[in-house]
Amino acid sequence: MRKIFAFFLLSVSGILSVCAQEKNRFNLTGEARVDYLHNLGSASASDNGFRGSMVNLKINGTFGDGFSYAYRQRLNKANTESSFFNSIDYVYLNYAVNNNWTLSAGKQIVNIGGYEYDLAPIDIYTLSEFCNNIACYQFGASASYLLDGGKDMFTLQLCQSPFQIEGSRDIYALNFAWNGSHGCWNTIYSANLIEYQPHDFIGYLALGNQFKSGKTVFNVDFMLRSTGSQVKDGDMFKDFSIIGSITQEIGEHVVLRVNASHDANKNKSAGDLCVLPGTKITNIGGGVEVYPARTRDVRLHAYYSYYSGDNHTEGTLQPDDMQLSVGLTWRINFIKK
Template structure:
């Protein structure tokens, strides 16, 4: 029979091993938390709308709702998945992912700072508006509202100091050419392997005084028919204010952006072949000012022109539309340690059309009061 002293020693050993096991589990949990993260990204607002294009005069809305999972599987091998919770979840024909899947990819980084990304990913286009997290954008410019932002393929990149370059090859679309364009010109011959090729430079110059998001992309849509898209985003950084300028220029043998075709179809009861020889030009300038800790004031102006030289438009070919947009906003982050941001914004839009269209000018505006939040749930 064990003595009282032996029993006490055994009990101490049990307690010791239980505490050791608990510490081991906590250590594993901390390692998991460091290597794997989950986020909910949300933007919600009350909107006061005025002018055509809105479903009703005022409304509450969940503008952005996404879940994101990131982490490191092995040293150098990382994953990133982001899914919209308020979007269409039907799988597309080409890449078998839905529009709700922003991205789902693996990245492996070699010791020489070369990295390879494979899967559905953010298209390697330039511009700071395009590069921003969607919850930080309250209203996209016209050209970006129509751009396919997420495509499936492979990206090879290289980082050194504060610079990064990327070369990306992806599917041209998530769906088939026929589904994407709808009615096509009778003589259009689809490319056998429609692909999008993009070169991107994310730079940091003069110790962060200037930074860049520049890109040039070529998409093979049809036989000898291409889209050539230049996007230049440049930012001037100061401690309490920043100026951003984005420039987009997209020349399209077949209307990849799709806005020009859309407004022409609206004039023809939805019946018109996708336009040829379209051209989009967009310039956006934004200034952000931080007058006090936690506060940000911004003003943004964009000017965009749409051209279509398709022969089917006859004498109306050429300039189709110009959009001028003004954007004012106030943002406030009440808690330094929490990524909660309150905002109030006012957006004004004027669109002018050529004589081909029934309406020569459209004016609309919107006021938004709401919040955005990035909640880390593990």
């Protein structure tokens, strides 16, 4: 462990030396979150109590002509013997070909639309059934095109499937996304074709919409999921999610949040590994964030969630479960060049 830490320090020193000589950008930050979790409903009380949710190390910067990079590792997540990358959320390299085109490769975020899906894990208090069960960081490559006005970006990504398992890793996902910014309306839309087992695919159509008015932000996501056989049988609209949230800032130190989601899969056939057949589950939550410092590097939160409906026994959200989360998050800028 000491050798690894010493190697890390030497690597950072070397990067800083190069940055100083070539005037490149280098940022090293850390973030951590601790919570008190209390199950009020049907879930077991054995998980109640204080816990460390996550500790992250983040590095990003630029070098050379048009190159940039990003790296985030969860220090509290164990690696497997076969892969050190298990605890790394993302590590990728970008190359800006010109003002319009950017190429990227490495471990990336799987490009699926929606604003709930777009949240960083450290900022999540409760999730829909779909987002609870998607493995959203995978190795791949992408090409992005930014329109001249700078308001619309289109990305084509080929990556490993989120559903790869031991003995079935050679499966992939093809993702096409549109990120738009048009005044009070922003978008994260995607069309995805994902292999959930060799030669079998499920399609996603995800439409993430964000509306801003002053200090109020309203997000609404729509998602349809369907396999080829379901399209053939006319079952395209039986597997879907609707997700919404409202955020209201009060002054400089308080943010109120309310969210709701509904995941349903009325299909009898398998194929959707995130929202299982027979699922009809609703998640309702709300809470408050308090930022006691002048910056937003320190955050206190209290959040309540309630789940109702029906879900498979292997599903994540279970009917009549209620959870209360109270926690503290802080971020530290170690180095900024």
